[in-house]
Amino acid sequence: MAKVSPKWLTPKEMRAWRSYIIASRRLLEALDQDLSGHDLSMADYEVLAQLSEAPGRRIRMSDLAEIAMLSKSRLSHRITVMEKAGWVRREACKEDRRGAWAVMTEKGLKAIVKAAPDHVDSVRTRFLDRLDGEDQINLADVFEEVLAGLRSEFKSEKE
Amino acid sequence: MAKVSPKWLTPKEMRAWRSYIIASRRLLEALDQDLSGHDLSMADYEVLAQLSEAPGRRIRMSDLAEIAMLSKSRLSHRITVMEKAGWVRREACKEDRRGAWAVMTEKGLKAIVKAAPDHVDSVRTRFLDRLDGEDQINLADVFEEVLAGLRSEFKSEKE
DNA sequence: GCACTTTACTTGAAAGTTCAACTAAATGAC
DNA sequence: GTCATTTAGTTGAACTTTCAAGTAAAGTGC
Numbered sequence: 001m002a003k004v005s006p007k008w009l010t011p012k013e014m015r016a017w018r019s020y021i022i023a024s025r026r027l028l029e030a031l032d033q034d035l036s037g038h039d040l041s042m043a044d045y046e047v048l049a050q051l052s053e054a055p056g057r058r059i060r061m062s063d064l065a066e067i068a069m070l071s072k073s074r075l076s077h078r079i080t081v082m083e084k085a086g087w088v089r090r091e092a093c094k095e096d097r098r099g100a101w102a103v104m105t106e107k108g109l110k111a112i113v114k115a116a117p118d119h120v121d122s123v124r125t126r127f128l129d130r131l132d133g134e135d136q137i138n139l140a141d142v143f144e145e146v147l148a149g150l151r152s153e154f155k156s157e158k159e
Numbered sequence: 160m161a162k163v164s165p166k167w168l169t170p171k172e173m174r175a176w177r178s179y180i181i182a183s184r185r186l187l188e189a190l191d192q193d194l195s196g197h198d199l200s201m202a203d204y205e206v207l208a209q210l211s212e213a214p215g216r217r218i219r220m221s222d223l224a225e226i227a228m229l230s231k232s233r234l235s236h237r238i239t240v241m242e243k244a245g246w247v248r249r250e251a252c253k254e255d256r257r258g259a260w261a262v263m264t265e266k267g268l269k270a271i272v273k274a275a276p277d278h279v280d281s282v283r284t285r286f287l288d289r290l291d292g293e294d295q296i297n298l299a300d301v302f303e304e305v306l307a308g309l310r311s312e313f314k315s316e317k318e
Numbered sequence: 319g320c321a322c323t324t325t326a327c328t329t330g331a332a333a334g335t336t337c338a339a340c341t342a343a344a345t346g347a348c
Numbered sequence: 349g350t351c352a353t354t355t356a357g358t359t360g361a362a363c364t365t366t367c368a369a370g371t372a373a374a375g376t377g378c
Contacts, residue, residue, distance in 0.1 A: 143182035
């Protein structure tokens with residue numbers, strides 16, 4: 001017999017869900033605000049962080065969109081802005097002439113090298129420090145499981 | 160002696176942090192998409208849900224902004240849109256003539272009554288069902304703690 | 319009462335994001 | 349090779365959110 005979900009959430013479920021979304025929104029808000037002193041949003045930080053770790057400090061636009069979890073269009077607009085700020089530059093791709101590289105400039109590298117310690121500190125004090133060792137493992141397990149669930153649902157939707 | 164945070168995250172911290180933000184972004188994305196069939200964003204859903212539970216199905220703009228976690232400006236713009244959709248209406252406030260009520264219409268009530276079961280189902284299948292009873296409690300504890308931390312930091316910033 | 323500050327809310331413009339349409343190159347079928 | 353399809357990326361318009369400024373009413377000090 002198939003499990004039928006009751007219509008509303010139990011108090012326990014409700015508490016888990018609400019504490020999670022409320023704290024998450026506030027947390028992201030706080031982290032974003034912490035970064036704003038470096039003129040960066042979390043999304044822009046992620047783009048720069050990914051670029052800084054990539055070989056040649058360059059990534060193809062599509063790949064960058066993928067790993068930074070942005071739509072292609074959003075990334076394209078954002079790179080235009082970052083280009084004006086002098087943090088990245090676009091470069092034509094010889095192997096695939098449809099393609100474009102997003103290349104981090106020296107200035108971009110400096111920007112993220114400067115921002116990173118503050119951001120890490122911010123993530124630590126606002127989030128990680130509130131979790132003991134066991135919490136960290138549990139949380140990772142739970143969210144990996146959630147992500148796996150999302151992926152499999154996504155896959156089955158496509159089939 | 161003050162605790163000095165090492166510069167970068169340990170693998171364990173990294174795993175906790177990354178699984179959390181990645182899964183969270185995907186989760187929110189999925190929940191939003193699930194709601195889009197009802198022509199609602201999560202933010203709009205929250206606004207309507209709060210109104211539906213309020214006495215007289217009406218809440219003062221400022222209070223609504225507070226509980227729905229939106230800026231006043233954002234709420235004001237959003238209510239303008241929802242007003243056009245016929246879900247809410249503004250009403251002058253007699254007790255405080257600067258004030259305004261956001262009042263849910265019958266149509267708005269119908270919209271959320273229709274959307275709610277799907278949304279609950281979506282939260283359940285995509286998130287809560289991945290957590291066992293103990294996970295739910297741990298998660299609630301952790302995020303309540305994170306929220307408390309944010310509040311106290313916020314308070315101390317103001318002082 | 320009168321000035322001063324604060325509170326409640328809105329507004330318009332700027333900045334950011336999404337959406338659909340578009341160009342151009344690569345790939346695949348035959 | 350040629351036609352259709354897919355992939356890579358950009359663009360402009362529509363919409364959303366933020367930001368700074370504005371209006372009007374309350375509250376406060378004296």
